[in-house]
Amino acid sequence: MSTGFAGPHPATQSSNSNCKLISLARRIMNAITTFTTIEMTEKIRKSDEEWRAQLTPEQYRITRQKGTEPAFTGKYATSNEPGLYRCVCCGNALFDSDDKFESGTGWPSFTRPVTADSVETETDSSFFMKRTEVHCSRCDAHLGHVFDDGPAPTGLRYCINSASLEKTDKPE
Numbered sequence: 044m045s046t047g048f049a050g051p052h053p054a055t056q057s058s059n060s061n062c063k064l065i066s067l068a069r070r071i072m073n074a075i076t077t078f079t080t081i082e083m084t085e086k087i088r089k090s091d092e093e094w095r096a097q098l099t100p101e102q103y104r105i106t107r108q109k110g111t112e113p114a115f116t117g118k119y120a121t122s123n124e125p126g127l128y129r130c131v132c133c134g135n136a137l138f139d140s141d142d143k144f145e146s147g148t149g150w151p152s153f154t155r156p157v158t159a160d161s162v163e164t165e166t167d168s169s170f171f172m173k174r175t176e177v178h179c180s181r182c183d184a185h186l187g188h189v190f191d192d193g194p195a196p197t198g199l200r201y202c203i204n205s206a207s208l209e210k211t212d213k214p215e
């Protein structure tokens with residue numbers, strides 16, 4: 044008389060092939076995630092020589108060597124013309140003139156970047172100060188610093204060097 048328990052249990056077999064399927068699906072999902080992450084954070088990387096050739100000495104000093112222009116000397120320090128401010132190095136859209144305000148500091152000041160991922164920040168401990176450095180998310184160009192003494196709606200003040208920016212017309 045058969046017990047009905049001879050050979051591999053059907054349920055075990057099916058669970059094995061389910062496992063394989065899940066592991067395959069996981070591998071595909073991982074590949075997609077990796078691909079998307081690379082796509083979104085793809086950086087522009089150039090050698091020092093290439094940046095030097097492309098930029099003016101002042102733009103190079105500020106964006107590639109984390110320099111700061113003297114207050115009230117930059118071309119956008121007190122400008123209130125409408126426009127979209129792009130990275131002078133790579134053209135990435137960074138700030139909108141709608142978010143620009145007169146801070147009285149002598150540097151172009153904005154309450155926020157044009158999108159959350161236009162810029163990245165990093166702690167800067169140079170000159171015996173603890174500040175938050177702001178750079179272009181696409182090419183790492185140094186832009187300036189962000190402080191938490193700005194006006195509404197964000198309370199932030201993105202204090203940016205004119206030399207790191209190029210103002211263009213807003214897209215229609």
Ligand SMILES: [Zn+2]
Nearest residue numbers: 130133179182
């Ligand atoms: Zn850039």
